[in-house]
Amino acid sequence: MSHDGVGPRAVTRSVAFLTAGVLAVPALAGCGSADPAGRPLAGQDIARADRARIADGGTLRWAVDSVPATLNTFQADADATTSRIAGAVLPSLYRMDGRGRPVRNADYLESAEVVETEPKQVVLYKLNQQAVWSDGREIGAADFAAQWRALSGKDTAYWTARNAGYDRIEKIERGKGNLEVRVTFSRPYADWRSLFTPLYPKDVMAAPDAFNDGARKKLKVTAGPFTVKKVDGKKDEVTLTRNVRWWGEPAKLSTIVLRSVPRDKRITALSAGTVDLAEIDPSAARRITVAALQRGTATPLAGPGAHRSAADALRSWAVANGSDEEAADEEISARAKLRRKTAKYARQQRALGGFEVRKSLEPAYTQLALNGAEGPLADERVRRAVARALDREAIAEAVLAPLGLPARPVGSHLALSGQAAYADNSGALGEQDTKEARALLADAGWVPGGPVEEKKDEEEQAAGAEGEEDSGNGAEDASDGGDDGTYIVGEDDESDEDEGDQGDEGDGGDDKAPRDSGTGTRNLQQGGAPGAYAPKGTAAPARAETAPVAKDGKALTLRFVLPSGPGSDTLRTVAGRISAMLERIGIRTEITKVDDESYFKDHIASGAYDLALYSWPATAFPATDARPVYAKPVPGADGSLNVEQNYTRVGTDQVDQLFDQAIATLDDSERRALIRKADSRIWAAAGSIPLYQRPQLTAAREDLANAGAFGFRTPVYEDMGFLKKSAQGPSGSPGRD
Template sequence: MSHDGVGPRAALRSVALLTAGMLAVPALAGCGSDDDPAGEPLAGADIGRAERAGITDGGTLRWAVDTVPDTLNTFQADADTTTSRIAQAVLPSMYRMDGRGRAVRNPDYLESAEVVDTEPRQVVLYKLNQQAVWSDGREIGAADFAAQWRALSGKDTAYWTARNAGYDRIEKIERGENDLEVKVTFRRPYADWRSLFTPLYPKEVMGTPDSFNDGARRKLKVTAGPFTVQKVDTEEDEVTLTRNARWWGDPAKLSRIVLRAVPRDKRISALSAGTVDLAEIDPAAARRITVAALPQNENSPLMGPGADRSAADALRSWAVANGSDEDAADEELSARRKLRKKAAKYARQQKALTGFEVRTSLEPAYTQLALNGADGPLADERVRRAVARALDREDIAGAVLKPLGLPAEPVGSHLALAGQAAYADSSGALGEQDAKEARALLADAGWVPGGPVKEEKKKDEGEEAAGAEGEEAGSGEGSGSGSEGDDGTYIVGEDDEKDGDGGDTGAGSGDDKAPRDSGTGAQRLPQGSAPGAYAPEGTAAPARAGNAPVAKDGKALTLRFVLPSGPGSDTLATVAGRISVMLERIGIRTDVSRVDDESYFKDHIASGEYDLALYSWPATAFPATDARPVYSKPVPAADGSLNVEQNYTRVGTDQVDQLFDQAIGTLDDAERHALIRKADSRIWAAAGSIPLYQRPQLTAVRKNLANAGAFGFRTPVYEDMGFLKKSAQGPSGTPGARSSGTPSGD
């Protein structure tokens, strides 16, 4: 399981993919004008674009996904990324995302939609495509819109909905002048009205609480997309979609799409075995596929099992296998047989992988460092700002993205990504990296270098105490350093390197920009010396004194850094290692704990059992609606607990809430975007979360598969996906006119 994923705009930004620490991505983002100064996306879609005329009619696409979903209703709390993928293929969407992250009208369902009145109420008039019908032959119309509004309005608690944002602002829904017109009247102005009715479910699903809660969990009897749901097979862990015979748009090229649940660490095996044609993969898998495509000769680097064995290792192995110690010889011969089998399997896989290529882009999502401001040292804004000012975000982004050949620019906004209408780099509200300023902020908060540290009792037998002294922090290749305890935790600043090897990104630690402290323990004055006495003028400062650990009230400043430990988490481990080293330079130590993927979010992030954590949020062009619960100020609930909604850092301000409220009711695009950027500046200043980099999107694709791959911002067009005719294939079987990866500008 991973906590990074992409899916349509779901009812709740729920957990999707843990290995890279992300929450489910809304499918639809963005409405904006071409005049917005947002620049271009850092990377465009890479989907092997081809004309429909060059694609074979028929065939089955086997698509690796993370899960077979527990529900097909995207508006339920347990909906996931696969739920969203299915909805995109089988249900109406009034708007879809283009290559710049803008919501654009979907002509298959919508001839037009516009605000036709603002006084005394905002009124939106939808004119539907006259050919748009459900799979049972009934026309899509006002009754479906009204049923969805009633289900999601929040007025009837019998509906188990994940959220009602936007729908709760609707006053009424009426039929227009004819059956093809739907008139939606809002009781309060709602700028993000384009976010509604995508996806749109039939009234048969939304009409009653029973049908909403249970009727669409395992099947959708009525659909209206290029595909229909044929079967959800929990035993085979796959969902089968088939062509919709009543689809009025361009007919689907594929006969079937099979969404097959394949764990991330098993996808290379599935690809090489020919059981899947399309799969999102990690950087290590991407390297294997890239290497497989290269011409092999005697100068090619050895890879796979045994590749790291030197000539001396081979000679030693031969000597043991042929030596007089029979037990040792048998053991060595057995090990050599196993190694040969592994090498042969690896070679077979590499040969099979020559039929695939890696298509790359950037996901519409970013990874952040979250700082829990609920209690402890990070409850002090000065400490949070010190942590933020210590980070070299360019270095972190480069470590992750440069080895993949992707643009390595740090993300400058919490609320949009480069290319989207609302994007602006507001990180200046926090300030640039500056270790001196970071140490000054710590000192202002009472955390000073060289203060006495009280001995603390160890919580568990064999556990390292938070105030452990006198060890040196090693840099390691793409990692921090630490000493592992019995509970799986380790403290950066200890001898042993226990972080990820950084192999998935190919990122090394890079050149340190500041010397590290060789002694992380507390500084103690000699007996009889006077605290605060000055050394004679000209006396040299102790080496690396600027990196001395900071302490307050006899306690060193040590932050709990929680990370997932499952497959695909190596990139996060690399990032965490770099962050830990950067914090050590200003005197902050990190106690890094690797926890099980399944418990990472529920038991640590959502419950607030962490100081620092890495996870990701999706970008959305409806930030006034979608991002408000992520950054709104937590408020006490009726039972005395703290209602944080989705603000897992527990950091918020009244001003940010007010700016969101103003933006959500502002229909003028330019004015709304200005309010969103202002809110983002305030979020930066509060330093509850620090955006680091836009997430890489790496997709392994069979070479002759067109119009599929790394979609970037773009919503997949399922009816255009298919396998190329031989006449349309390039020299290596790829689409004859591959996308350059640049935005199309549409």
């Protein structure tokens, strides 16, 4: 999990100020006849092709964010690349389908089902008879048992990141033969399908030393279409090769090289031909799209110097050939530098013409997190005011519409559209409503235009007093841009709205008074405006809609923390829009940009923020994976607050109870109803506000098939490959199904 990406499913998605009865939770849509889960907003885009059209052999060079510190997905420092490698080389008993739901992987499982529920839950796995490890040994009960013991949490010598689900297993036995595995649970566990994926060989799991160190840089025994050949830290790459003992459909590619390439260097790597597949940001996607449109043209339409007009060019020539030798030398040097940049850009664009952008939506969403541990956001009314001020549709539109992706705000914290547990429960909090947001702030004591304490020295105070004595009429003060502290009672002040708050719900007043053309301030000539004059010091009424709200002499200002690294442009754009929306209800924000490396550790995890943007994955097992994210923080033995992964510090006992009920409910429909009910309560607490499903943009060689923007679906590594020449279209691109 991170602000610009999400971690593997193996990494667990992991104070209360919601007053019972304050918010009415709407009837759950899941209780009706219509399925509220809906359909995925976007399908995968992988240039799907039949295996017969794909050439045998070849090397796929795939850009990744990092070479992983460990190949063990159950360790704390595992990352997305760890999971990608595990998916290619280790057994996955279940894969995600195009709707983000688990489906049995027939390469490993003939069947898996709950065969007993009383007195205890028993799951019987029947393994594929051909399933073997790369050393020739059958996959069997011994591997299941070793993984359970390592991850159960009973032996602290194992450095495990999580034990969810494994801690509910009582015993593991062989069935009628070695290819049958009986798993008996001490307590009911609904998400049993989440277990043993990936499955490691007993060699890795049987002893703490092997678990802790043996699988960090090497995996000697594997059981997937590929095997790990080498982890090269110097070259920043991991090499996977075909597994000769693989019993399924043989891998089309002979080699996959996972190469670490920073996000801001990927255009260079693609154009240089050192990678064939890479996730990219919107600016890189635009370059590749333009390159495809301009294929065959001599000169790119964009790039360095493209914005220069004919007058700019003429002026540059004149300076370069002028009598001022020093200025001419500088201009000649600048012109030469521009020519080099232009030539490099043109070469890159020609090379990028052989790539295309494949796009979908990630199984992850970006949220606005509100730190409810302390400060103004500790008050649930303020959190709800922030939430009600947000136009989530406009934010989703700003991010996704320019990319040609469906722009719909996310309606659940626990699933995404198309997944079984999804339902739009945002109604538990309410739709965007500026008036209601202001009313919530007022109820919490934050008054628009309220007095704010200011430190002034004696000279400033004296100057102010002298100014009051010397002041003339209101018109003179207005024309000078001053403020004599006098307000007109019962009038609407439209000047603020004209200056940046247009479109908000106003008070409906019809102001015909003249305005000062220089400042846009009302010209308060004596007798020129209706209403009574309030005495100096009277708080501004709510008519000043964008005036900062204040309480106890302090304005309401929230710390908005953002990452500053490459690829954070979208988050900064979103933050700017959120700040503008909050300003309309009188909340100011102070945006602080911090290094990516310190963003989570020093700010989000430590609680040094009021507002923040980051992403969470949506898994097929929310009762297990989402509980640590929304569990009510509890004091630890040392007095510190144990927040797990609930970085907003907002939780309720009721949400915890609903998760506990869901995880123990084996009936699918009942469990979904409980998950949706928990989500409604999470919405009502307003600790985090889901905004939009993250865009997934991937640059891929045009002749690369079955790879790209995977969406929900688990990649099928053995089907990836390069099209045969006869299967390519006239431009070298694959024919699309």
